[in-house]
Amino acid sequence: MKDHKKVIPFESAASNPPQKWEFLSIETENGKDVAVAWDVEETFESRQTFESMIRNCRTIANHLDWPNWRHKMRDEAGKLGIVELGFKADGRPYRVLIKFSGRKVIVLCICFHKGNVWTPSDSVKSAVKRAKSFNDGKVKLNVIKIEDD
């Protein structure tokens, strides 16, 4: 009678969508993890939104379909492949500057950007510097942990 049995997979085995991207953050030379100690003020809502963003984006195969995708940067940052992602929390325009490395996403800087104003004002410069350090293999990378996984 064993042929008569229908195999029903457990729901948990097929529940979570596969992760197509891995999000990592850079640890700067002074030991600061940019996804733990942001370059701008972090609030409860912004942290939760940031984590929701990662949880969603990492399952979307085409990065251009990420809802948080803004644009590729111009000039030197653009040449280094730096991209701007965005989300809003507490009414503030948070921006996450990232760089791709295969299916890995390297978070370089979390800042604000509205119009032509970056906060902190050297956000792009910092991201460029960190991207160069990453290219030179001089930085330590940490996997970004999501609380509710």
Place this chain on the structure above:
Amino acid sequence: MSSRSKTISLLLNDGARRGSYLRAKLNQLIPSQIKALRLRAGWTQHELGDKADMKQARISAMEKPGEAAFSLETLIRLAAAFRVGLQVRFVPHSEMLDWENRYSQDDFSPVPIEKDYKFLNPVGYSVAQQISKSDWVVASTDKYLKAVPQPSPISPDRALNTPALNGYSSRVEMPIEKWSNVA
């Protein structure tokens, strides 16, 4: 104290934080669903705007997390344009989190009304489901399959009055009786 324990403590004791928590998730998941449905339909933002009677710029803002405030009416118009249903209900946090963890923009594809057979013909659908459940009993015995007369399509009215289709136990009896005759 772990980071998650801290978050839970804040959520238990602070109503404003509970609001922030929900806002953070919805601000991400609503735009993501709109984008998923539009991409799946193969529409441009302009085309969706035409169907939902909104401007392209508004659609663009609604697909960016946190850029647009959603009223219930807006969501209803979008659901109508996408030809899908809309469910707004209060749930436990665990259920909300579970849904978020299982959600994937790439796989999100609620069927449009014209393909929603369960909605279009609920009785026929339940009969089809029940027949498919009994199929595994028949289909696994290939050598007898040819000898067993295949059930003819059953009308929903007839199916409801057929004891063999009302439960698993009676359903199993039907093919077994016939196999014994064949053997």
